[in-house]
Amino acid sequence: MISKIKVRITKTISKWLKKVILIGSHSRKGVWINADSKPKIIICFDGRISHGGLVDRLKGIISFYQIAKMLDYEFKIIFKHPFQLSYFLESNQVEWEAIEKDEKFYLFSSKILYLVNEFDKNPLKIIRKSKSKTFFVYSNVDYLPVLFPDKSRDALNEIWRNNYDELFKTSNYLKEQLRFLPITPYIVFHTRFTSLLGDFSDTVSLVLDDEERQILLRKVLKSIDVEALIHQGNEIYVLSDSISFLEAIKENTNYKVLKGAPTHIELGPNDLDSHAKTFIDFYFIINSEKVFLVMQDKMHNSNFSKYAAIIGNSNFKIITQ
Known part of the structure; x- marks a missing residue:
């Protein structure tokens, strides 16, 4: 029992420290006035913390793209660690690649959402309740079952697949690599x-x-x-x-x-x-x-x-x- 409590306390402290690191890192380059007219969700893979493997990252991307669509927010991706995602996947129907102005942290209207392994959270409710306009998100969770609790697994898979196709197409570099794979x-x-x-x-x-x-x-x-x-x-x-x-x-x-x-x-x-x-x-x-x-x-x-x-x-x- 004591060991379980210690593990829980250690995890809580670790999450708190990561949030502090992220807030401190972003706010060092913070600006005062947010000139953006539309709220924005930016999911981040920038090397400030451990982000997990490819699919962990995609789960976070697809989840928060869905939330952005439900709220009619802009959606951007910062994926530059340990490589630029655009080396392999490019924007398809949505211009998701963040540019310099998207990375600005507005001191009074930006919020860090650290949701790594936070499986019991509902990020849609968190964002809806917030007065912030820009959300820098760190997450590796597939939240579609939380967003659509009444949908079947097949229906959720279809949403996941459609979201992926709306966001991504293979880059010319990746197409060239895939060209050598069997087609039978x-x-x-x-x-x-x-x-x-x-x-x-x-x-x-x-x-x-x-x-x-x-x-x-x-x-x-x-x-x-x-x-x-x-x-x-x-x-x-x-x-x-x-x-x-x-x-x-x-x-x-x-x-x-x-x-x-x-x-x-x-x-x-x-x-x-x-x-x-x-x-x-x-x-x-x-x-x-x-x-x-x-x-x-x-x-x-x-x-x-x-x-x-x-x-x-x-x-x-x-x-x-």
């Missing part, structure tokens, strides 16, 4: 091992010993084999966050993998090719016929393949046996 129909099996196999840094740190790794790998491969038998005749690809697992797939099976080593946006090497691999994998899943997420034992859930399947309107299934 295929299905994808996706796995997320995080640190379990000892070859991938993530926000968790559990590493299995050699025997545990082998047991887990056999279970995962068996799960893929069972499902693959049902889908004979399809091109089958395996995607993963673990390079050692992908090497094992190449050496021991007839399943296909994409070239390149998977990385995490915040924890991997900061170069364009590494970040491009994340988007290539994501769009490869988007364009697949079916998507299977394999989860065994201590493996982690992956929103990466789930939300790619939502965008692509692909059949998605989690395999746990």
Whole structure:
């Protein structure tokens, strides 16, 4: 009981410190008068705090774009850490890319909303009650179920997909990278091992010993084999966050993998090719016929393949046996 209280207190202090850091950082360049005629929501990925992986960021973007539409607010994105989002995704129907004037923090009419992992909040109500005109948002949560509590999962997925398509189109650079991917129909099996196999840094740190790794790998491969038998005749690809697992797939099976080593946006090497691999994998899943997420034992859930399947309107299934 005492340890749980300590954890709760530590988390509360951590959130408070991050809010203080964000307010202090923004207000240092604050100005007094807000000349904007229309309220504005700006979701930020600027390196001031940890923002999470690609899909965590997209969840925040889609959620607050939806809120901006519901309130008839302007919507902008500051995404410049560890790369400019426009390298890979450009504005489609909405001019979302923030420019210098959008980043101004108005001392009397701007507000910082720190909503990282704040799953029990309703940001629409928070913004509606506020007298502020400009909101700098830090969030990694999909709030669509909160915004539309009576809608089915299929209906929510359609809103998510439509919002994504309204906001984004692939850049010429990303189009060129995707040009080399196969175009024949295929299905994808996706796995997320995080640190379990000892070859991938993530926000968790559990590493299995050699025997545990082998047991887990056999279970995962068996799960893929069972499902693959049902889908004979399809091109089958395996995607993963673990390079050692992908090497094992190449050496021991007839399943296909994409070239390149998977990385995490915040924890991997900061170069364009590494970040491009994340988007290539994501769009490869988007364009697949079916998507299977394999989860065994201590493996982690992956929103990466789930939300790619939502965008692509692909059949998605989690395999746990």
